[in-house]
Amino acid sequence: MTDKYLKGLIEEVLYVWAEPISIEELSKILYDFSKTELKNSLEEMVEERNSQESGLIIRNFNNSYQFTTRKASDKYFESLLSKSEKKLTNSTLETLSIIAYKQPITRVEIDKIRGVNSQSTIDSLLEKKLIAEKGRLDKIGKPIIYGTTDEFLQYFNLSSLEELPEIRTEKNEN
Structure with a gap:
């Protein structure tokens, strides 16, 4: 052959x-x-x-x-292929960004960064298969840790997490 x-x-x-x-x-x-x-x-x-x-x-x-x-x-295929079933809201994108950059991460850590309860957003991301449970921390309560999936890479057209843009922080000059 x-x-x-x-x-x-x-x-x-x-x-x-x-x-x-x-x-x-x-x-x-x-x-x-x-x-x-x-x-x-x-x-x-x-x-x-x-x-x-x-x-x-x-x-x-x-x-x-x-x-x-x-x-x-x-641009030629946008009208043919609608990603409406995977449309991401601002809160979902915010949570997904935190997970992508900080993974592995627990819900409590996500909540602390966002300042609000993220359980429903995490459930939505799990349902869309953009994140997955990656195990449990060896701490009291054994909290679940989350990370991104290959579907996340595919959705954002990335080959690996190394292609994520760098986070820029702006310093106040006061």
Whole structure:
């Protein structure tokens, strides 16, 4: 089997799967190929599609791969794809930002930063799968700690948390 054949199979899986897929999941589907072969082919495909003016590119979302459109083309597809079911309110965005930058973090810590109870906002983010429970702290009450998910990266079109913008603080000059 040729390299071109493997790349064709990978494209077919990415198209049919329609969600980010990990090398682990891909290797279960394309079981005749090693994880190394799959990873190498995928990385080549990412480079090839980025260097060409291909409509679809392959994005890496925290080591899970998916077909996506180019960022520059988003304006043409906004009317086709409504994210209304995942529309985020200001309070949800505020809570999500705190979690993204401070993770892992507990609800009590989020509440202290925001100055209000954040439970309903956290529930909404959990429902949208933008955050997940990442474990429990070894303290009295064993509070749940939260962190962002791969869906968070996908929603904001980030490859990793390192792509989050730096937080700028303004100092009062009084």
